[in-house]
Amino acid sequence: MPDLFDLQPQPPAASAAPRPLADRLRPRALSEVIGQAHLLGEDGALTVMLRAGSLGSLILWGPPGVGKTTIARLLAAETDLSFVQISAIFTGVAELRQVFEAARVRRANGTGTLLFVDEIHRFNKAQQDSFLPHMEDGTILLVGATTENPSFELNAALLSRAQVLVLERLSPADLERLAQRAEHELGRALPLDGPAREALIEMADGDGRALLNLIEQVMAWKVEGRLDTAALAARLQKRAAQYDKSGDAHYNLISALHKSVRGSDPDAALYWLARMLAGGEDPRYLARRITRMATEDIGLADPQALRLCLDAWETYERLGSPEGELALAQAVVHLALAPKSNATYTAFKAAMAAAKKTGSLPPPKHILNAPTKLMAEQGYGAGYEYDHDAEGGFSGQNYFPDGMKRGVYYQPVERGFERELKKRLDYFTRLRARRQAGG
Structure with missing residues (x-):
C-alpha cells in the first residue's frame, strides 16, 4: 500500500465506490508533500537534483507512513519517466525478468522507467545483484524503499550505485497540517477538543497514513459536541509504538x-x-x-x-x-x-592483543610446578619465591614469559573504588622496581 499523507483533493472518481481518505488526499506534486523539508525544500537534496536534471538511483530509508512511495511516484511524474511499482515481498526472479524486459522495450521506444521497489531489503543478494546491469546501462532508474538500515540490509554493490536519502518521521506540526487538510477534504472539523486532538496526533506516532486512518474512524462516529481525551481513548486503541525486536x-x-x-x-x-x-x-x-x-x-x-x-x-x-x-x-x-571506569575492559582488550601477538611463549620456568623429577631437572620451579614468605607479602618476581617486555594493561581511573586500586597498583609498581633493583 503506498505511503499517503499530505494532499490536495483530487477530482471525483468515475466510480461511486467510496475511496479511503488517504487515497483521496494523495499528493499530485512534490510541493504538496508534507514533511521531508530537508529533501524537498528549496535547498533540499531532491530539489537540487531535479533542478540540475541529475536524478539518479535512490534508496529511501525511513519509517512507515512518511511518504516513500508517494515521493517515488511524484519523481517519475517530474522526470517524465514511466512509473513501475513492485514489492520485494511478492516478486520473484521470473517477475523481475519481465519487469526488466518491459523496461528495455520501453527504453527502445524512447521512454525511461522509474522502478520503485518497496521493501527492497527483503530481496536476497542474488536478486539485488540482478538490478545492477540495468541500472548501469540506464534501462531503469531504481528507487528502493526500506524501513531497515541499508548499511546492513543492502549489498555494497547496490549501495555504491544509489544514493541513500533518509526520510524522517512526521513531526506533530506536520501531522497537524495533515489533519487540517483532511478536515478541508471532509468539509467539517474533527469532533475533538484541543487536548484530544493532540492525543490523536500522538497516537499516529509520526505516521501520516496512520493519522488519516485514525481520522477516518473518528469522523465516522456520530457524536454531539466535542470529545475529550478520555472519551477518545475509550473509543480508540492506542497505536503500538514502532519497534521491531530484530530490526x-x-x-x-x-x-x-x-x-x-x-x-x-x-x-x-x-x-x-x-x-x-x-x-x-x-x-x-x-x-x-x-x-x-x-x-x-x-x-x-x-x-x-x-x-x-x-x-x-x-x-x-x-x-x-x-x-x-x-x-x-x-x-x-x-x-x-555509579562511578564509571572502562579500565578493566580496556586492559583485557590490550592483554588479548598481546596474547595473540606473542603466540605460544611459555611461562618462565620459575613459576612452573615440578611434580616429577625430570621436570625439576629441567629447572621447573627453580628460584621461585613464595610471596607469603616475602617481606610485605610481595616478591616482585617476573611473571611474564622470559624475554617479553613487561606489559602495562590495567590503568585504573581516579573514580570510585578504583581510586583505592590505583593506590595499591602504584605501591606494587614502586616496590617491584626496588626489589628488581636489589633494594
Whole structure:
C-alpha cells in the first residue's frame, strides 16, 4: 500500500465506490508533500537534483507512513519517466525478468522507467545483484524503499550505485497540517477538543497514513459536541509504538539505553528501558545487556554493580513480568549513578592483543610446578619465591614469559573504588622496581 499523507483533493472518481481518505488526499506534486523539508525544500537534496536534471538511483530509508512511495511516484511524474511499482515481498526472479524486459522495450521506444521497489531489503543478494546491469546501462532508474538500515540490509554493490536519502518521521506540526487538510477534504472539523486532538496526533506516532486512518474512524462516529481525551481513548486503541525486536529500532534503542547509562543520566536510561519493554523486548535480553554495562562501563569503580545486576536478573527470573521489571529498572538507575571506569575492559582488550601477538611463549620456568623429577631437572620451579614468605607479602618476581617486555594493561581511573586500586597498583609498581633493583 503506498505511503499517503499530505494532499490536495483530487477530482471525483468515475466510480461511486467510496475511496479511503488517504487515497483521496494523495499528493499530485512534490510541493504538496508534507514533511521531508530537508529533501524537498528549496535547498533540499531532491530539489537540487531535479533542478540540475541529475536524478539518479535512490534508496529511501525511513519509517512507515512518511511518504516513500508517494515521493517515488511524484519523481517519475517530474522526470517524465514511466512509473513501475513492485514489492520485494511478492516478486520473484521470473517477475523481475519481465519487469526488466518491459523496461528495455520501453527504453527502445524512447521512454525511461522509474522502478520503485518497496521493501527492497527483503530481496536476497542474488536478486539485488540482478538490478545492477540495468541500472548501469540506464534501462531503469531504481528507487528502493526500506524501513531497515541499508548499511546492513543492502549489498555494497547496490549501495555504491544509489544514493541513500533518509526520510524522517512526521513531526506533530506536520501531522497537524495533515489533519487540517483532511478536515478541508471532509468539509467539517474533527469532533475533538484541543487536548484530544493532540492525543490523536500522538497516537499516529509520526505516521501520516496512520493519522488519516485514525481520522477516518473518528469522523465516522456520530457524536454531539466535542470529545475529550478520555472519551477518545475509550473509543480508540492506542497505536503500538514502532519497534521491531530484530530490526533497526532494536539496535537504536539499546544503544540509547547503554549510552544514557554511560552518560550518568538515570532518567534517560529509564525512558529507553521503558521504551524497549513497552515495545515487547524480551526482559532477559535487557538483563544480559545491563549486566554487560556493569562490566564494560562501571568495572571495579563500583565492584557491587555487577552483583546487583546479576541479582536483578535473578529477581526477574523469579518474579517474571511486570513485577520483575522493577528490579531491572533498579539496576539501570544504579549503573547510571555509579562511578564509571572502562579500565578493566580496556586492559583485557590490550592483554588479548598481546596474547595473540606473542603466540605460544611459555611461562618462565620459575613459576612452573615440578611434580616429577625430570621436570625439576629441567629447572621447573627453580628460584621461585613464595610471596607469603616475602617481606610485605610481595616478591616482585617476573611473571611474564622470559624475554617479553613487561606489559602495562590495567590503568585504573581516579573514580570510585578504583581510586583505592590505583593506590595499591602504584605501591606494587614502586616496590617491584626496588626489589628488581636489589633494594
